[in-house]
Amino acid sequence: MTSALARTLRALPTLFRIGVAETVAYRAEFLVWILTATQPLIMMGLWTRVAHEAPFAGYSSADFVAYFLATQIVRLLTGNWIAWQMSEDVQSGAMAMRLLRPIHPFFAYAASHLAAIPFRSAIALPIAGVLLLSSGAPSLSHDPLQLALAVPSIALAWFTMFASMFALGSLAFFVTQALGFSALYFALYSLFSGYLMPLELLPSWITTLAAWLPFRFMLSAPVELLTRPLDGAQLARLLGGQLAWTVAMIGIALAVWRAGVRRFEAVGG
């Protein structure tokens, strides 16, 4: 176990380096990704229009600008397409080759996606960042603790998101087209993560449900830290929830993976 961990840690720099090389090689995909990640900007246009005359449910135009730009930034940093990649790897037989390498694919996929982040966000992140600071500044959180906590919060959101997509990708071992599940998953994510609108604006039963589901902790949690004043108890609940869902989601991802590999071993790939 220790030697497996040591080997994985030693391999990480090379995995990152190759992840970077792959990201650069897939230039077209990379551009398409940036274009598809602009939905929060569309929502921003829509909601600022709604709040143009007067604040809507406590949100002014500037609040919406800050909310959706923060959403855009968190989404750029945490989004990944690993479920698609895993599904393709199972269908093409590349997964068999991955299983014959002495490193858990969770780490191999994770390293290659982490390596992609700086490149993926290279264009969009500075623009969103400058806009956020110039147009949404009054609506940003002014508490240095909250702003500082946004960093680990984004990291936890990345882990929860990655693990959930790893679990989805592992479904490719059971069904030929795991991507159908991804579409359903994305619909739930859009509603319960705050991707379409701040969770507070949704009917109360959805907000209550969202507090328990993992999606809020993948996107809304760091956005809330960046944009809403939160008291100590709220902070603890938010970060505690993120931590709990990160652990749970990694557990779920590894369990689905193990079950999937057992099925793969039973029926072949």
Next chain:
Amino acid sequence: MIRARELTKHFKVHKRPPGLAAALRSLVHRNYEVVKAVDGVSFTIERGERVGFLGPNGAGKTTTLKVLSGLLHPTAGDVAVEDHVPYRRQASFLGKITLVMGQKSQLIWDLPPSETYALNRAVFGVPRPQFDQTLRELTELLELAPLLGKPTRQLSLGERMKCELAAALLHRPTTLFLDEPTIGLDVAMQVAIRDFIRSYNHRHDATVLLTSHYMDDVVALCPRIIVIDQGKLIHDGDLRQLIKTMDPDKRVSFTLTQPLADDELTRLGPLLMRDGQRVTLRITERELPAVIGRLLGGLKVADLAIEDPPLEDILRVMFGKHAAAPAAGAPA
């Protein structure tokens, strides 16, 4: 060392008749059939042996290789490779074996092969000096130098297979499972790959288990062959001995230097082929010296060659016999 005892692998396969009604019915009720891909196969292969693994399509060859390399869990029986239980896929096991599938690739498609090699070096924990030395050796033997920096997607099939072999061998495995490593390659490339496999086997005392549809690969590389059909082992032993047992007669081929009628040729032995002046006869070992004497003496033929019967013919007869045997044809 590779050891399989009563190795069995069954698959449950969903079966449905054609048609829309059957498709809709299969949504609620599915019929399954158990397919015995490998059915009680036993063999032992010692360190350093080169063994050909033969059988018709669907005989269970790839399934067996996948079980031996740890990708499939056997339904029953015991398997040990290099003193490991393969399906546990422990790092120490994966470091000793490799599986090359002619139809599947481990090279990163959009990057040059050198990047896959760097990745394998990292995940297999190959020390830098050993990696450099092995890569030098492989680059020389497989003539990889011009290919290492080209993106994999721009390589030809043959070039890719050479790079694939190098990727599979950089961690210096001592057990090689090669599933159709020469599929789709031209004759010159097939010979190059064969020479390379033989050389690797000598240098590293590596065990090689090879499947191929090209019998030339098997004849050139494997002193021993294991033959399976419908999941059952039907032969395990020396290749030459198998040929001798199944068909001891030689094939004598030559070019006539003077016109000769077919019936004069058949007096020497059964005529297998005649294409203009080029002739092939089937001659028993007992009659061989006399026939050769006549061909070279009175008939003055040219380009005389004496060969064993082609392995393809032997296997065709074997598979035919096996299929006809009462037990073998039973539904799986």
